[in-house]
Amino acid sequence: KRPDIASPVRTRAIMETYGLSFKKSLGQNFLTDVNVLKKIVNAAQVDENDDVIEIGPGIGALTEQIAKKAHSVLALELDDRLIPVLSETLAPYDNIQVLRQDVLKADLKDLLARHFDGQHQVKVVANLPYYITSPIILHLLETGIHFEAIVVMMQREVAERLGARPGTKAYGSLTVRVQYQMNVQVAFIVPKTVFVPQPKVDSAIVVLDPKEVQVLPQNEQLFFKVVRGCFQHRRKNIWNNLLAFLGKQTVDKEKLQRVLAELNISPKERAENLAINDFIHLTNKIIDFNI
Ligand code: SAM
Numbered sequence: 001k002r003p004d005i006a007s008p009v010r011t012r013a014i015m016e017t018y019g020l021s022f023k024k025s026l027g028q029n030f031l032t033d034v035n036v037l038k039k040i041v042n043a044a045q046v047d048e049n050d051d052v053i054e055i056g057p058g059i060g061a062l063t064e065q066i067a068k069k070a071h072s073v074l075a076l077e078l079d080d081r082l083i084p085v086l087s088e089t090l091a092p093y094d095n096i097q098v099l100r101q102d103v104l105k106a107d108l109k110d111l112l113a114r115h116f117d118g119q120h121q122v123k124v125v126a127n128l129p130y131y132i133t134s135p136i137i138l139h140l141l142e143t144g145i146h147f148e149a150i151v152v153m154m155q156r157e158v159a160e161r162l163g164a165r166p167g168t169k170a171y172g173s174l175t176v177r178v179q180y181q182m183n184v185q186v187a188f189i190v191p192k193t194v195f196v197p198q199p200k201v202d203s204a205i206v207v208l209d210p211k212e213v214q215v216l217p218q219n220e221q222l223f224f225k226v227v228r229g230c231f232q233h234r235r236k237n238i239w240n241n242l243l244a245f246l247g248k249q250t251v252d253k254e255k256l257q258r259v260l261a262e263l264n265i266s267p268k269e270r271a272e273n274l275a276i277n278d279f280i281h282l283t284n285k286i287i288d289f290n291i
Contacts (some may be wrong), residue, residue, distance in 0.1 A: 027129030
């Protein structure tokens with residue numbers, strides 16, 4: 001029996017056979033530690049009830065480990081050089097489909113309808129290309145697809161931002177945007193030494209699962225704008241950020257003061273000390289007061 005794709009010997013052999021080089025511009029750092037890959041699949045609790053989307057299969061290291069547990073896998077890879085490689089390395093598995101696709105341009109709802117049977121829960125499991133970590137996460141959240149879990153490897157620093165608590169330096173508009181929809185757990189840290197080539201920073205596995213319905217903003221787009229507006233200048237208080245965001249000249253300052261007073265939020269407060277629900281209530285009051 002052949003060793004797993006991710007094993008260092010096999011990875012080296014595949015790269016040599018196909019004369020492949022790593023494309024830095026595509027974030028190609030391949031995992032060569034089978035145990036780490038198994039831990040990722042375990043963290044996602046992948047089993048035969050799951051159809052899994054994988055972003056960036058590379059030479060198929062993680063794809064193989066997912067396919068051993070899942071009902072099926074749909075892997076989206078941008079680098080066309082890797083498509084013939086994947087069709088060979090993943091040939092032993094009959095539950096994998098590989099598409100040449102830029103994930104950021106993918107209509108994921110449409111892909112799911114065409115490639116999955118609709119009878120299984122859908123998860124995302126991936127070792128992300130780090131140059132587009134946040135855009136990919138936001139793209140996934142904006143699809144409106146109910147993902148049972150999104151379990152992804154990313155640079156440690158971004159993982160810490162996603163999982164941050166209010167009052168910390170890492171807490172920002174990305175944190176609020178993601179935690180608005182998902183519970184975030186940083187499952188474990190992965191040292192840079194298990195990749196080829198080695199990236200500059202350590203990585204982390206993040207587990208996202210959908211939040212139970214909470215208080216909802218009356219207008220989601222406005223909510224996202226309020227969050228970004230409040231974090232615009234991190235060192236300014238929310239009063240100044242809100243004025244800048246709503247229009248210093250035109251906004252009714254008295255109304256805005258009343259909004260904050262009713263929410264028990266001091267105008268001197270900084271965005272990093274507001275919880276997600278504070279931003280939701282703030283959005284709704286801005287609408288109620290017709291500001
Ligand atoms: N899954 C493999 C592993 O764990 O060893 C490779 C992970 S590597 C960090 C990221 C992969 O994403 C690369 O194969 C890269 O070509 C691919 N990729 C980069 N940009 C992409 C995009 N926009 N859409 C889909 N795949 C992309």
